[in-house]
Amino acid sequence: MSRTRIFRWREWASPVPAVQREVLTSQPVSSGFGEIDGGRPPLLFVPGFGHGAWAFTEKWLEHAAGRGFAAYAMSLRGHGDSGAARHVTLRAYAHDVVQVAARLPRRAVLIGHGVGGLAVANALARYPARAGVLVSPVFGGFATFATAVWRNPAGTLPAVFGAQLRLRRGQLFGRELGSSQAREYAARVAGVSAPLAQWQLLLHRAPEQPVGDAPVLVVGSPDDRIVPLRALERAARRYGGAPLLFPGMGHDLMLDARWQEPIDAILDWLDKAG
Amino acid sequence: MSYDSVRGVPTAPADAAASWRGGTPVHDRAENVCVIGAGASGLTAIKNLREYGFGVDCYERETGVGGAWNWRHDRSPVYASAHLISSKPFTQFPDFPMPDSWPDYPHHTQVLAYLERYADHFGLREHIWFGTEVTKVAPAEDGRWDVTISGAKSGGLDRTQRYAAVVVANGHNWSPKFPAYEGLEDFKGEVIHASAYKDAAQLRGRRVLVVGAGNTGCDIAVEAAQQASRCWHSSRRGYWYAPKYAYGRPSDQVNDTVLSLRVPLRMRQWLFHRTMRRTVGDLTRFGLPKPDHKIYETHPIANSQLVYYLGHGSITPVPDVVRFTRDAVEFADGRVAEPDLVILATGYLPRFEFLAPDLLNVDAEGRPRLYLHAFPPAYPTLAVTGLLQPDSGIFSLMHWQAVTVATWLRLRESAPERAASYWRRHHSDVSGRFNKAKVKQSTRHWFEVSHVDYLRAVEKTLREMEAGQ
Secondary structure, three states, rough: OOOOOOHHHHHHOOOOOOOOOOOOOOOOOOOOOOOOOOOOOEEEEEEEOOHHHHHHOHHHHHHHHOOOOOOOEEOOOOOOOOOOOOOOOOOHHHHHHHHHOOOOOOOOOOEEHHHOOOOOOOOHHOOOOOOEEEEEEOOOOOOHHHHHHHHHHHHHHHHHHOOOOOOHHHOOOOOOOOOHHHHHHHOOOOEOHHHHHHHHHHHHHOOOOOOOHEEEEEOOOOOOOOHHHHHHHHHHHHHHOEEEEEOOOOOOOOOOOOOOOHHHHHHHHHHHOO | OHHOOOOOOOOOOOOOOOOOOOOEEEEEEEOOEEEEEOOOOOOOHHHHHOOOOOOEEEEEEEOOOOOOOOOOOOOOOOOOOEEOOEEEEHHEEEEEEEOOOHHHHHHHHHHHHHHHHHHHHHHOOOHHEEEEEEEEEOOOOHHOOOEEEEHHOOOOOEEEEOOOOOEEOOOOOEEEOOOOOHHHHHHOEEEHHHHHHHOOHHOOOOOOEEEEHHHHHHHHHHHHHOOOOOOEEEEEEEEEOOOOEEEOOEEEHHHHHHHOOOHHHHHHHHHHHHHHHHHOOOHHHHHOOOOOOOOOOEEEEEEEEHHHHHHOOOOOEEEEEEEEEOEEEEEEOEEOOOOOOEEEEOOOOOOOEEEHHHHHHHHOOOOOOOOOOEOOOOOOEEEEEEOOOOOOOOOHHHHHHHHHHHHHHHHEEEEEEEHHHHHHOOOOOOOOOOOOOOOOOHHHHEEOOHHHHHHHHHHHHHHHHHHHO
16 A cells, blocks of 8 residues: 555645755765666665764775765754754654655665664655665664663663663674774764654654565664664565664664674665665 | 666667568567656656666757756746745655755745756656657557657657657646737737747846736736836736745745644635735725635636735736737727737646557547546546646646556556556546636646645545555
């Protein structure tokens, strides 16, 4: 039934307000003849709560460009160098993703991390992407909330009452990442202040099915302290698959010590599917 | 990404003709679908057919995409100042939004840029043969179609290719409709159709009569009010001139807020009339006739400036033209004007020269009678898209038409029996008006639909067809 969702009254009657969006890019280097990217689709990386485009420019963006993909990373509204906005909702995040995707030169692959994974899942219902990749996706719900309260009550509970959601370094990274590096990254992860979106995480409806039959891959770690393994499996099942798992890594697969393994697996999957 | 590999790759046309028709060779294009025209409706037809796994050959007689919106094309009706009359959310394709940094009502050059980006983003140009005109479309056996083309692709010669299905997306705003007026041939002033109006410089310092109060007529009258030395604006009846903004937001967004609450038509009409009275006021004060109909019963006019210039006396409203004399024009109320330029903003008529009229079920008046304004009842593999006059933006309606055509063609293939029974039940029904309001009779309103009523019908059709797959 996914294709027949024609009526989108809210999109028509009260469109999401525009905002300045940060988009960073890393382009593949020409290797002589032919198209630089060898016909590979552009990749759009979407970070989640607290992270900006920087989380991908650290490692993954350049690596993907090195393997011949035109790679882009964006910041959702209220994050990184994107503009701030009032009354931010999950709908606005999905809007941001579709807006950036539609401005890329060709049909893009959307790769979202954390809450960015949910934004990508929602965006896939609005834009016929080449493919979608959900990295440690936070689909919300009470189990994820309970996990977050258990691991980090001081950072999570005040968020229920509209305060900033704060993430701890122990939630984000595995043990292999050096503690000074982990501390540095954790310091860059900003507190999030998007009360509407935070509440929606608890109560939102499941994402619609992708338009245009985009294949979707779910990637994560069984040792992720934010997204439990069950949540990863449930997310993957929605798209008729099983999650691709990288044991020993934390939530932030793109910054953790063995960051190269998941991105290589994702690019291999794209090369095969494409 | 599977659909990119499924039958989608167009093969080079075979050199040896598979069959013959009337002494000319017919080149078989197997299961490919032919799309005629690379304007907005053609582009979205290619994109959606490809998404459903069909191979597509599109023929476009001009050398670029964009159809009516491409001002470089001879037949493009756009003028330098043309802006959209529906705001962005209603104008854009539902799965490819316009940049949100663009204004609420983009300029026509932005619309062209948008269509060009749509074509590039989805890689549509490789399926389009530019500079190639379709001269004939005729049914062949097994529901297939012989399409005769002429131009760049065929080396200037006629060439006939056989397709599994044909989607006609040739637009309906390029063949001007000229009303017949008594004495027009004796009139010594200049008379042009609005399609030949390109730039306000054409009006400067002249005495201009604009005939017709459609959106184009009103736009030109407003420009004449600023540029011409005198401006008369002739309209057949009183209309509702809706401002482009109401309650601080684009009016169509306010209108859809009310529609989303499923407020009944009568109540909406009352609300609209009340808002108009309170804000725009009584237009008979300016000499305009009182509207002889309720709002939603004629194609909506969105123009905030017309009333403004009426109020400044820069536009003289006049009734219908009765006759032309050597140097004057007489109106229904006996008044006379002496313009040196007359612009007929009297609309366009649909034209399908490459199709025999009975294929499109054309009635005595010349109006194609189609199921959903898209499917001719006797030909399941022929469809027309974009033949609509919605009370809102048309691109999203074209998109859903294209999705419906693609879903239908897929259903015919995957479940022929269900498809046949579906066809029997529905496709003879060409009476659909898709409009709760009592729309005035006129060629102008042949394809007039309410976007909500039409999309509900499309949604119902899609649900039913998808359930059968």
